[in-house]
Amino acid sequence: MKVLVTGGAGFIGSHLVDRLMKLGYEVRVLDDLSAGTLDNIRHWLWHERFEFMEGDMRNREIVEKAVKDIEVVFHLAANPEVRIGSQSPELLYETNVLITYNLLEAVRKSGVKYLVFTSSSTVYGDADLIPTPEEYAPLEPISVYGGAKLAAEALISGYAHTFDFRALIFRLANIIGERSNHGVIYDFINKLRRNPGELEILGDGTQRKSYLHVSDTVEGILHIFEYFRKGNRAVDFYNLGNDDWITVKEIAEIVSEEMGLKPAFRFTGGVDGGRGWKGDVKFMRLSIEKAKKTGWKPKLNSYEAVRRTVRELLSSL
Numbered sequence: 001m002k003v004l005v006t007g008g009a010g011f012i013g014s015h016l017v018d019r020l021m022k023l024g025y026e027v028r029v030l031d032d033l034s035a036g037t038l039d040n041i042r043h044w045l046w047h048e049r050f051e052f053m054e055g056d057m058r059n060r061e062i063v064e065k066a067v068k069d070i071e072v073v074f075h076l077a078a079n080p081e082v083r084i085g086s087q088s089p090e091l092l093y094e095t096n097v098l099i100t101y102n103l104l105e106a107v108r109k110s111g112v113k114y115l116v117f118t119s120s121s122t123v124y125g126d127a128d129l130i131p132t133p134e135e136y137a138p139l140e141p142i143s144v145y146g147g148a149k150l151a152a153e154a155l156i157s158g159y160a161h162t163f164d165f166r167a168l169i170f171r172l173a174n175i176i177g178e179r180s181n182h183g184v185i186y187d188f189i190n191k192l193r194r195n196p197g198e199l200e201i202l203g204d205g206t207q208r209k210s211y212l213h214v215s216d217t218v219e220g221i222l223h224i225f226e227y228f229r230k231g232n233r234a235v236d237f238y239n240l241g242n243d244d245w246i247t248v249k250e251i252a253e254i255v256s257e258e259m260g261l262k263p264a265f266r267f268t269g270g271v272d273g274g275r276g277w278k279g280d281v282k283f284m285r286l287s288i289e290k291a292k293k294t295g296w297k298p299k300l301n302s303y304e305a306v307r308r309t310v311r312e313l314l315s316s317l
């Protein structure tokens, strides 16, 4: 079976590629190398079952070429940054919504049977029900990023019901681990390397979220995909996260401890009641009961995933 992984040179994508290759699939990766790097997939480049296509999914022709002869598409290509600043709304729209539309147009004209999409917990916005289940409503994202993910989900659902393919949508908590090159742990390590005496923490440090290690994430995606294939739903949604959660201040403590440092913490105070930035969801923990009913469960809790990630990132420096 031939599968396409968009964003397969990226953080989560490359770990998914590792697993798919080990399972014996024929794997094609489409990546523009904007956030991902060839280093993440270098070990597969000359493998006979592996094919790399460098290309920007805003270009329809490239996407059409990429889905040729493909049975399953894992759509992970995305701009992962929630923080507006370096990312303009237009860029977020193009790299999350437009590329998904281009993919769907290519998929409906091809023989693709399954589309697996990595959406995000940010579609729930400031949910007043925690842990938040998949059926939580109304979905009211508070960031442009979350809005773009929700728009992509909606397009996928509409296309899958209209055209002849099935779609599986994952709403991911904060995914961390080796090869991640953005996010709170990565930022803290870099800030401490620049200044071991003081650590700037965005917001008030009480932001509390659920973190899932990338190894548990990839296992969840593939396990639930097999479960979904045996069923008959055209579209289904699964949260992937952890049963526990951890504050940004606790993450700062673990990073400092693992680096053997005792920095002074300087909180910026943040915006809108201690958020790191406008649109930062302050409290996020997803209900993972639906995923667990399929037989999957995380091996590492949020604290263990954070500690493991710090060690992995430090050893790769």
Ligand SMILES: O=c1ccn([C@@H]2O[C@H](COP(=O)(O)OP(=O)(O)O[C@H]3O[C@H](CO)[C@H](O)[C@H](O)[C@H]3O)[C@@H](O)[C@H]2O)c(=O)[nH]1
Pocket (backbone or CB within 6 Å): 079, 080, 081, 082, 083, 119, 120, 121, 122, 172, 173, 174, 175, 182, 183, 184, 185, 187, 188, 200, 201, 202, 203, 207, 209, 248, 275, 276, 277, 280, 281, 282, 284
């Ligand atoms: O230098 C920093 C960086 C982050 N934070 C804080 O740490 C928390 C986590 O921030 P990250 O940047 O690690 O992650 P986000 O919650 O913004 O987003 C991540 O998780 C989301 C899903 O939950 C998305 O899918 C997204 O792509 C992914 O990056 C935030 O509350 C933020 O305010 C800091 O205090 N200092």
